[in-house]
Amino acid sequence: MPVITFANSKGGSGKTTSALLLACELATERPVTIIDADPRRPITKWATLPGKPERLTVISNESEKTILEEIEEASAVSTFVIVDLEGTASRLMSYAISQSDLVIVPMKEQTQDATAAVDVVREIHRDMKAARRKIPYSILFTQSKVVAKSRTARFVASQFRENPDFHVFQTEIFDRDAFSALFSVGGTVRTLSKDTVRTTEEAVKNVQSYTHEVVKRLKDAMGIKNADAA
Ligand SMILES: Nc1ncnc2c1ncn2[C@@H]1O[C@H](COP(=O)(O)OP(=O)(O)OP(=O)(O)O)[C@@H](O)[C@H]1O
Numbered sequence: 365m366p367v368i369t370f371a372n373s374k375g376g377s378g379k380t381t382s383a384l385l386l387a388c389e390l391a392t393e394r395p396v397t398i399i400d401a402d403p404r405r406p407i408t409k410w411a412t413l414p415g416k417p418e419r420l421t422v423i424s425n426e427s428e429k430t431i432l433e434e435i436e437e438a439s440a441v442s443t444f445v446i447v448d449l450e451g452t453a454s455r456l457m458s459y460a461i462s463q464s465d466l467v468i469v470p471m472k473e474q475t476q477d478a479t480a481a482v483d484v485v486r487e488i489h490r491d492m493k494a495a496r497r498k499i500p501y502s503i504l505f506t507q508s509k510v511v512a513k514s515r516t517a518r519f520v521a522s523q524f525r526e527n528p529d530f531h532v533f534q535t536e537i538f539d540r541d542a543f544s545a546l547f548s549v550g551g552t553v554r555t556l557s558k559d560t561v562r563t564t565e566e567a568v569k570n571v572q573s574y575t576h577e578v579v580k581r582l583k584d585a586m587g588i589k590n591a592d593a594a
């Protein structure tokens with residue numbers, strides 16, 4: 365079953381948030397396992413809060429020595445396996461990438477994130493050589509301003525979007541309180557109360573179109589028939 369890894373060695377690029385949003389949305393219909401491979405355990409901590417979807421299983425990665433088995437075991441029981449990596453390049457990152465059907469490289473529309481994203485893409489290409497197979501990857505812009513993007517943000521985005529070497533998701537994950545609030549109150553964007561965050565409808569729509577695009581990308585990349593959950 366498809367394995368989706370979130371990788372960018374730049375800290376704070378939006379890996380954990382985008383991984384959790386995707387996992388929860390997919391888990392509305394299918395069994396999903398998310399492997400928390402960040403030693404600070406952000407997703408494991410989120411899972412102790414109320415509101416985790418029933419179909420979502422959270423596993424805390426033990427070490428780089430166990431990641432391959434953890435992915436294999438999760439793939440046997442879940443329709444989707446999602447791996448959230450920590451913000452440093454490591455052997456664990458390469459192992460996870462080598463097992464992936466899709467690597468998502470989240471990045472803010474900032475120069476430092478762009479440089480790190482290009483490094484990750486180079487790493488994915490090395491891992492492809494090692495694994496002797498193609499590993500599809502996509503850039504995902506995160507924490508984008510809903511209104512009034514800066515000139516830098518527009519420039520960085522265009523550098524990726526206009527480069528045919530990169531696949532970039534059309535949908536960007538906007539900077540929204542709803543997304544950061546999940547880590548303090550638990551649950552998903554669909555279960556957030558209006559008392560916590562004023563407008564959740566736009567956040568839900570954003571997550572739906574993001575999930576839809578990821579599933580389509582997986583289908584295109586793998587030709588799988590059972591990835592039509594979203
Ligand atoms: N779309 C978003 N809207 C609002 N806040 C966000 C969004 N994405 C991320 N954040 C916030 O930005 C910070 C970094 O995000 P996140 O933890 O997802 O990044 P990361 O790439 O996983 O970081 P690390 O490399 O440290 O693991 C967090 O405080 C998170 O709540």
Ligand SMILES: [Mg+2]
Binds near residue numbers: 379448451
């Ligand atoms: Mg993280």
